Amino acid sequence: MLRIASTAVALGLIAGPALAADLPQPQEPIAYEEPVIVSQYDWNGAYFGANMGYGFMGFDGKAGTSGALDDNTDGVNVGVYGGYNFMVTPQVVLGVEGDIAYNDIDNSAGGFNVQSDWNANIRARAGYAVFDGTLLYGTGGVAFADLSAKGNGGKDDTTAVGYTVGAGVEQAFTDRISGRVEYLYQDFGSQDFDLGGTKYKTDVNNNIVRAGVAVSF
Numbered sequence: 001m002l003r004i005a006s007t008a009v010a011l012g013l014i015a016g017p018a019l020a021a022d023l024p025q026p027q028e029p030i031a032y033e034e035p036v037i038v039s040q041y042d043w044n045g046a047y048f049g050a051n052m053g054y055g056f057m058g059f060d061g062k063a064g065t066s067g068a069l070d071d072n073t074d075g076v077n078v079g080v081y082g083g084y085n086f087m088v089t090p091q092v093v094l095g096v097e098g099d100i101a102y103n104d105i106d107n108s109a110g111g112f113n114v115q116s117d118w119n120a121n122i123r124a125r126a127g128y129a130v131f132d133g134t135l136l137y138g139t140g141g142v143a144f145a146d147l148s149a150k151g152n153g154g155k156d157d158t159t160a161v162g163y164t165v166g167a168g169v170e171q172a173f174t175d176r177i178s179g180r181v182e183y184l185y186q187d188f189g190s191q192d193f194d195l196g197g198t199k200y201k202t203d204v205n206n207n208i209v210r211a212g213v214a215v216s217f
Contacts (some may be wrong), residue, residue: 055212067110075104
């Protein structure tokens with residue numbers, strides 16, 4: 001009897017660990033990383049803003065033209081702009097924009113005077129969001145400028161039409177307010193002025209550097 005009891009105890013001791021191994025074992029908790037959510041600024045929609053900068057207008061006189069019709073001049077450029085953006089992808093932004101500005105262009109030399117009181121553009125924009133809220137863009141379209149010339153006892157005015165190209169960077173400060181810095185080149189080609197019965201020809205171009213702030217809707 002004692003032998004049987006001893007054998008049973010021994011079998012129990014041997015079987016215990018084996019049965020414990022077959023039971024479900026507690027598992028280490030699995031750690032999951034939290035997903036990283038990157039917010040993307042929404043460039044979609046209309047906007048309106050104001051800008052200020054400086055314009056550098058060049059006159060390249062032809063056929064012996066001299067004075068202010070063959071000179072470079074510069075002045076303050078202050079205006080407003082507005083447009084509409086379309087987000088094609090989270091990074092690619094396309095849009096249209098128009099602007100008009102007051103020009104402080106007034107130059108006299110050699111008995112001639114040239115002035116430009118206003119300047120305007122209608123342009124397309126194509127941008128790429130390099131960071132959330134930062135947009136690099138290129139732009140191009142049609143340019144307009146009021147030009148007047150005096151000299152040789154006469155005066156002539158014209159509204160010049162040409163092309164414009166440029167680039168800039170825009171930064172969103174809030175979900176509705178953004179600021180920008182941009183450069184525009186305008187080429188108005190050859191312009192004719194009839195002054196005192198004599199026709200003067202000059203090529204006109206303009207370089208504009210300006211900064212602006214806009215509100216989106």
